[in-house]
Amino acid sequence: MKIGIIVFSKTNNTFSVAERLRVALAEKGLDVEIQRIVPENDDPGVKPPVVFTNKPDVSRYDVVIFASPVWAFSLAVVMKEYLEQVASLQGKRVFSFVTKQLASKFTGGTKANKQIKSAVAVKGGTVEKSFIVSWKNKKREAEIDSLIAEIIKAV
Numbered sequence: 001m002k003i004g005i006i007v008f009s010k011t012n013n014t015f016s017v018a019e020r021l022r023v024a025l026a027e028k029g030l031d032v033e034i035q036r037i038v039p040e041n042d043d044p045g046v047k048p049p050v051v052f053t054n055k056p057d058v059s060r061y062d063v064v065i066f067a068s069p070v071w072a073f074s075l076a077v078v079m080k081e082y083l084e085q086v087a088s089l090q091g092k093r094v095f096s097f098v099t100k101q102l103a104s105k106f107t108g109g110t111k112a113n114k115q116i117k118s119a120v121a122v123k124g125g126t127v128e129k130s131f132i133v134s135w136k137n138k139k140r141e142a143e144i145d146s147l148i149a150e151i152i153k154a155v
């Protein structure tokens with residue numbers, strides 16, 4: 001079983017969580033790697049279609065974990081565009097997590113994960129579980145630990 005963590009991260013918050021997840025999965029003896037989504041232009045105001053300098057190929061993974069920041073109460077446009085361009089997710093196990101700044105509810109985390117879920121469904125996949133990490137939350141470390149534990153338990 002091969003696991004791919006497919007991450008877009010502009011300021012490395014999301015990437016740092018992805019890296020902790022990668023280490024934890026690898027410590028369990030699992031075959032896991034991170035691939036970064038790299039757009040030519042990562043400006044939040046970038047207009048679709050987004051052009052990618054690195055557009056990870058998901059076909060080699062059995063389990064795919066998508067990770068992205070929340071931008072403007074929604075999924076970051078770079079991840080939204082990537083998911084529109086990604087290959088089939090049929091037959092794969094899929095998870096997602098998003099990071100955001102604000103700890104309060106209704107600041108985009110749930111919406112962003114729903115957007116990932118819909119985009120994954122268009123590609124024939126189903127998101128089994130999704131998670132939110134709020135950077136300003138006092139419980140941030142607990143959120144990250146719980147996300148890692150839940151994914152380890154599931155895979």
Ligand SMILES: Cc1cc2nc3c(=O)[nH]c(=O)nc-3n(C[C@H](O)[C@H](O)[C@H](O)COP(=O)(O)O)c2cc1C
Binds near residue numbers: 015044069100
């Ligand atoms: C353009 C832009 C819009 C953002 N909008 C939101 C938002 O609506 N809600 C929120 O909680 N955080 C928002 N943030 C904060 C990021 O989601 C947060 O810092 C995230 O962890 C950044 O992830 P990264 O370091 O992986 O890029 C925004 C950040 C940027 C750059």
